[in-house]
Amino acid sequence: MSIDPAVRPRTSPLLVLALALVGISFAAPLIRLSAADPLVIATWRLGFSMLIVAAALLVGGGWREWRSLAGRDYLFAVGAGVLLAIHFWSWNASLRYTSVAASVALVNLQPVIIAVFSVVWLREAPSRVQWAGIALAVIGALIVGVADVPGGLAAIGPAILGQGQSGSRALFGDLLALLGGVTAAGYYLIGRRLRQHLGLWPYVALVYGAAFLTCLGLAQFAGKSLTPQPPRELAIFAGLAIGPMLLGHTGMNWALGHLPAFIVNLTTLGEPIGATILAALLPGIAEVPGMGTVAGGALVLLGVVLAARRN
Numbered sequence: 392m393s394i395d396p397a398v399r400p401r402t403s404p405l406l407v408l409a410l411a412l413v414g415i416s417f418a419a420p421l422i423r424l425s426a427a428d429p430l431v432i433a434t435w436r437l438g439f440s441m442l443i444v445a446a447a448l449l450v451g452g453g454w455r456e457w458r459s460l461a462g463r464d465y466l467f468a469v470g471a472g473v474l475l476a477i478h479f480w481s482w483n484a485s486l487r488y489t490s491v492a493a494s495v496a497l498v499n500l501q502p503v504i505i506a507v508f509s510v511v512w513l514r515e516a517p518s519r520v521q522w523a524g525i526a527l528a529v530i531g532a533l534i535v536g537v538a539d540v541p542g543g544l545a546a547i548g549p550a551i552l553g554q555g556q557s558g559s560r561a562l563f564g565d566l567l568a569l570l571g572g573v574t575a576a577g578y579y580l581i582g583r584r585l586r587q588h589l590g591l592w593p594y595v596a597l598v599y600g601a602a603f604l605t606c607l608g609l610a611q612f613a614g615k616s617l618t619p620q621p622p623r624e625l626a627i628f629a630g631l632a633i634g635p636m637l638l639g640h641t642g643m644n645w646a647l648g649h650l651p652a653f654i655v656n657l658t659t660l661g662e663p664i665g666a667t668i669l670a671a672l673l674p675g676i677a678e679v680p681g682m683g684t685v686a687g688g689a690l691v692l693l694g695v696v697l698a699a700r701r702n
Contacts, residue, residue, distance in 0.1 A: 404649040404650045408642065410642055411638060411642030411646070413665060414635055414642060415635045415659065415665070416662055416666045417666075417669060418631060418666070420666055420669045421627050421634070422631070425628075427624055428615050429479075429483035430483075431617055432628065434603065435631075435632075437476075437606055439632030439633075440599055441599055441600060444592060444637075447592045448596045453591075460589070464589070465597070467581050468589075468597035469598075472600065472602040474581070476605035477605070478571050478575045480606070481567045482498050499532045501573070501579075502653055505653045506522070509651060509652055512584075515653075517698070521654075521698045523694075523697055524657075524693075524699075525657065527693055528660045529660065531688065531693075532660040534686060579656045582644055582647040582652070583652035583655070586648040587648060595640075595644055598644075646658075654695075654698055654699050658695070661688075661691050661695065664691060664692070
């Protein structure tokens, strides 16, 4: 199956991205309700996702597309899965070593990284208006991320430099957060390249499968027990698979066949907005957002609109 990006899809990619944003917005509230280790959560989340992806792949016959793939394509797809797994682990782990302000600032550099490499690797250069949209969205995401942190945006610089806490410990956390941003960028860039000539289900089956095996290996290496899990935790893991993984990530992977990677990735910057709304509505959390969160969210939305205008 070859996807011609010049052909207008029947479904609006921006509508799919809006639904994907709803999906990924459930991730933080559900993880907040779970008592499991982040690596265990990621492994179960991907495992449940693979059950549904495998069913879709077999019913639709998409696995036949693998026959037309070159060896390099397989390596790219598996590499994207490994990058996704490392992103899941590294960003969550960074919060144990460095401040929220530093972690959010570094991981949210991914749209800028993607835009730069889109020019070099994919030959997709953002316009001036789109660059402005990317900048606004990143700034808005930073405001949302550090709105409740003492010191606010002013705390980012000292936090990244390790001032106010153990320098080596903070630096290690900063590197983990930066790794989370770089690996996420690589995941989206590879997806944009492969999705232009590979169908959705064959692609995500390879990527999610590689991510699942990577998380499984990391969990074993770290000595994290995956079983047994109480019914409540299994329900949360299943919810993460259906919402953030299948509706969220799979929706964005579909959009990668029709939109530049930097536009698709900007959707992830809206995740804190949706997650904040859900956290305010869920009785088990009931966290009301402050003015900083609202203002930052408005900048993110404005940035996404500007970046998507040409498309």
